[in-house]
Amino acid sequence: MVTGTLYGVGVGPGAPDLVTLRAARLIGGAAVIAYPTLAGGDSFARSIVAGMIPAGAEEIRIDVPMTEARAPAQAAYDDGAARIAERLEAGADVVCLCEGDPLFYGSFMYLMARLAAGYRVEVVPGVASPAACAAAARRPLAARNEGLAVIPATLPEEALEARIGAVESAVVMKLGRHLGKVRRVTDRLGLTGRAVYVARASLPDEVVCPLAEAPAIAPYFSMVLVTRGDDPWL
Amino acid sequence: MVTGTLYGVGVGPGAPDLVTLRAARLIGGAAVIAYPTLAGGDSFARSIVAGMIPAGAEEIRIDVPMTEARAPAQAAYDDGAARIAERLEAGADVVCLCEGDPLFYGSFMYLMARLAAGYRVEVVPGVASPAACAAAARRPLAARNEGLAVIPATLPEEALEARIGAVESAVVMKLGRHLGKVRRVTDRLGLTGRAVYVARASLPDEVVCPLAEAPAIAPYFSMVLVTRGDDPWL
Numbered sequence: 001m002v003t004g005t006l007y008g009v010g011v012g013p014g015a016p017d018l019v020t021l022r023a024a025r026l027i028g029g030a031a032v033i034a035y036p037t038l039a040g041g042d043s044f045a046r047s048i049v050a051g052m053i054p055a056g057a058e059e060i061r062i063d064v065p066m067t068e069a070r071a072p073a074q075a076a077y078d079d080g081a082a083r084i085a086e087r088l089e090a091g092a093d094v095v096c097l098c099e100g101d102p103l104f105y106g107s108f109m110y111l112m113a114r115l116a117a118g119y120r121v122e123v124v125p126g127v128a129s130p131a132a133c134a135a136a137a138r139r140p141l142a143a144r145n146e147g148l149a150v151i152p153a154t155l156p157e158e159a160l161e162a163r164i165g166a167v168e169s170a171v172v173m174k175l176g177r178h179l180g181k182v183r184r185v186t187d188r189l190g191l192t193g194r195a196v197y198v199a200r201a202s203l204p205d206e207v208v209c210p211l212a213e214a215p216a217i218a219p220y221f222s223m224v225l226v227t228r229g230d231d232p233w234l
Numbered sequence: 235m236v237t238g239t240l241y242g243v244g245v246g247p248g249a250p251d252l253v254t255l256r257a258a259r260l261i262g263g264a265a266v267i268a269y270p271t272l273a274g275g276d277s278f279a280r281s282i283v284a285g286m287i288p289a290g291a292e293e294i295r296i297d298v299p300m301t302e303a304r305a306p307a308q309a310a311y312d313d314g315a316a317r318i319a320e321r322l323e324a325g326a327d328v329v330c331l332c333e334g335d336p337l338f339y340g341s342f343m344y345l346m347a348r349l350a351a352g353y354r355v356e357v358v359p360g361v362a363s364p365a366a367c368a369a370a371a372r373r374p375l376a377a378r379n380e381g382l383a384v385i386p387a388t389l390p391e392e393a394l395e396a397r398i399g400a401v402e403s404a405v406v407m408k409l410g411r412h413l414g415k416v417r418r419v420t421d422r423l424g425l426t427g428r429a430v431y432v433a434r435a436s437l438p439d440e441v442v443c444p445l446a447e448a449p450a451i452a453p454y455f456s457m458v459l460v461t462r463g464d465d466p467w468l
Contacts, residue, residue: 010365017256020246020361024255101365101375104382109374116372123369125361125436127254131244131335135357138350140343141335145408147397148338148384150376163381166400174379202359 004088006119007095008102008112010126011048014221015202018127019049026124027052030095032087034060034080036107044221045097060084060094064107077107081114088119101128105173129223130171132201137208139196139227142169146228153178153224161185170226175218182224183211195226238322240353241329242336242346244360245282248455249436252361253283260358261286264329266321268294268314270341278455279331294318294328298341311341315348322353335362339407363457364405366435371442373430373461376403380462387412387458395419404460409452416458417445429460 007026012018019027027033027049035043040063046053053059062080065072084094102108102123112121130150134141142148146168151160153175164170164185172182179197186192197214199207199222211224241260246252253261261267261283269277274297280287287293296314299306318328336342336357346355364384368375376382380402385394387409398404398419406416413431420426431448433441433456445458 010361012254013359015256017259018254018359020252020254021258022249022251025251101361101368103368103374104365105376105378106374109377112372112374121372123372125247125252125365125369127244127335127359127361128365131338131359131362134335134337135359138346138355138357140337140340140346142339142384143343144339145386145388147386147389149401150382150384152379152381154379155381163400166397167383 001091003119004091004093006084006088006111006115006121007093007124008098008108008121009095009124010098010101011045012127013100013129013132013202014048014200016048016051018132018202019052020124020126023124023126024052026095027097028054030054030057030093032058032060032092032094033097034062034084034094035097036062036064036080038064039066043097045099048099049097060087077110077114081111084111085115085118088115098126101126104128129173129201129221133171133198133223133225136198136201136206137196137225139225141171141225141227143228153182157181157185161188164191164226165189169228172224172226175222175224176220177217179214179218180216183214186211186226191226194228195224197224198222235325237353238325238327240318240322240345240349240355241327241358242332242342242355243329243358244332244335245279246361247334247363247366247436248282248434250282250285252366252436253286254358254360257358257360258286260329261331262288264288264291264327266292266294266326266328267331268296268318268328269331270296270298270314272298273300277331279333282333283331294321311344311348315345318345319349319352322349332360335360338362363407363435363455367405367432367457367459370432370435370440371430371459373459375405375459375461377462387416391415391419395422398425398460399423403462406458406460409456409458410454411451413448413452414450417448420445420460425460428462429458431458432456
């Protein structure tokens with residue numbers, strides 16, 4: 001029997017109509033759907049495309065424990081990959097749902113690393129959150145010969161300052177309780193005035209505001225854009 | 235009369251089915267479509283969605299001259315914005331087509347800068363080329379707490395080396411005749427072995443190969459990914 005194909009499918013930032021035609025076709029025709037969930041919660045990726053999943057589709061939930069240690073998550077991916085492999089061996093295609101783009105901070109990479117040697121893997125790129133946040137804020141991410149840095153807010157304050165200060169345009173992700181630190185850094189760099197905070201881009205409760213007016217603690221789906229803005233001569 | 239809305243619509247990296255559902259709906263219902271063309275050539279963005287454009291749609295071509303000087307391009311955007319404004323004033327919506335994502339190195343930002351103060355502007359984010367290249371190469375762009383730098387190959391060699399050497403994961407764009415320089419830099423940094431060259435991602439003539447095997451001169455739609463690869467312990 002021919003083995004199935006594993007599809008890593010980006011479903012975009014949140015609005016169901018920001019899914020690509022290819023992703024919608026694959027999801028709409030899927031016999032087996034897989035997705036990670038964090039600490040037993042719901043899957044945001046699944047919620048985006050809930051209306052497109054066929055009624056009879058089998059669902060493989062990969063519950064990833066929320067721990068600092070790597071081993072429990074690795075064991076969860078091992079187990080998830082084994083369950084996916086079982087369906088691929090039986091000749092079924094498996095559509096793995098991924099928020100945003102599968103290979104941009106996505107957990108699909110852990111499944112791909114375990115399965116790519118043995119099975120056909122196809123990745124369907126999706127609309128990533130920086131593009132969605134730039135659209136929400138109507139600010140160019142990068143123009144002409146500017147560099148763009150995607151920077152995790154989890155970095156130490158000095159590293160954050162060095163990276164934001166060294167680049168024309170920056171996207172600061174993974175904010176959470178690090179937002180105050182980001183704000184101190186942009187204050188010192190004199191960049192707070194051109195920094196925008198965006199949360200839940202493309203969703204009904206989207207927030208766009210100057211960084212100076214951002215809440216003290218940010219939700220997971222949020223970022224700060226430190227970009228040139230709308231200079232027509234960029 | 236109520237003025238129309240300007241939509242900046244990302245049409246993705248090249249494959250027509252990597253257009254989002256929202257973009258397809260807007261294009262399929264458009265009375266007026268606008269797009270820039272470079273030096274009188276065809277529009278790649280238009281070619282991606284040619285099959286979705288309604289038969290009777292009016293098309294506004296904005297021909298941008300290819301010059302080093304900024305003024306001729308600025309004049310072309312002034313003129314294009316004026317023609318778009320005329321249609322918006324008449325109450326028509328205008329759908330502006332953009333390769334990839336409108337605000338990621340897209341020329342839509344020049345039109346938006348000219349029109350956002352006077353008219354309603356909505357940006358529809360699209361699948362950007364780094365996500366498409368990562369999908370083609372099946373390599374994670376960024377994992378966990380890694381930073382990702384998008385770097386124009388047009389930078390001087392020393393700046394290129396400093397930026398690529400300072401970050402966990404890099405996407406080097408705008409290659410063209412700069413590919414040899416990029417290769418010298420990754421050689422010196424000991425990174426050529428984990429660098430991948432991708433051209434025309436998602437198109438039928440897509441190329442994915444190790445940087446060491448890349449052609450001497452790269453086409454416009456190409457980039458080099460210098461990423462960690464597929465380490466399952468990332």
